[in-house]
Amino acid sequence: MNKIIFLNGCGSSGKTSIARSIQHLSNESWLTFGIDTFISMTPFPCKDKGDAGYFSFIPGKNDRGPMMRVETGPKGDQLFGLMPDFENLLATRGNNLIIDEVLFGDIYLKSYIKTLQNHIVYFVGVFCELPVMQEREILRRDRSIGLSNDQVDRIHKGLRQYDLIVDTTNASPFEVSKQILAFLDEHPAPQGFLTMRKELQS
Helix, strand or coil: CCEEEEEEECCCCCHHHHHHHHHHHCCCCCEEEEHHHHHCCCCCCHHHHCCCCCEEEEEEEECCEEEEEEEECHHHHHHHCCHHHHHHHHHHCCCCEEEEECCCCCHHHHHHHHHCCCCEEEEEEEECCHHHHHHHHHHHCCCCCCHHHHHCCCCCCCCCCCCEEEECCCCCHHHHHHHHHHHHHHCCCCCHHHHHHHHHHC
């Protein structure tokens, strides 16, 4: 069985930087894989290619500032629904994985729980205060402004039994990565996915 670090958090919460830091710091080899990997496969901009069925961006606003909601269409649901299968294949072929995900609701999570049952999965919740994520969106220039504002109330709701929760508000990716790697060393048998699997079977 191979090890999987499953990072779930809002866009701009620091997941990708954490994944790269783990690759650098760990004595083991890790592949990174996530939602951005699949998004990069789609035509862009989707609306100009006649392929809005993958996903679309819906702007809005609340008392915290601009919002940007991502809605997947039929093609997007079909494409993103394949992610657990791809990740299972990579892990089954002998690779340790770091999954970089943004989980809305429980549909995809339930698929991960079922599909990755033969691997050791560390389910890590990546938290960050909203003002910091909003600043990162502006500074990065490769994010739609308002994504974190929409996601912050949804990403960590529902069926979530994290093995570890980390906060990137004031900690660097390297500091958080060291925390995650120390947790792996101290906990060879993570329970998050096992607990959720039992809940689904009961």
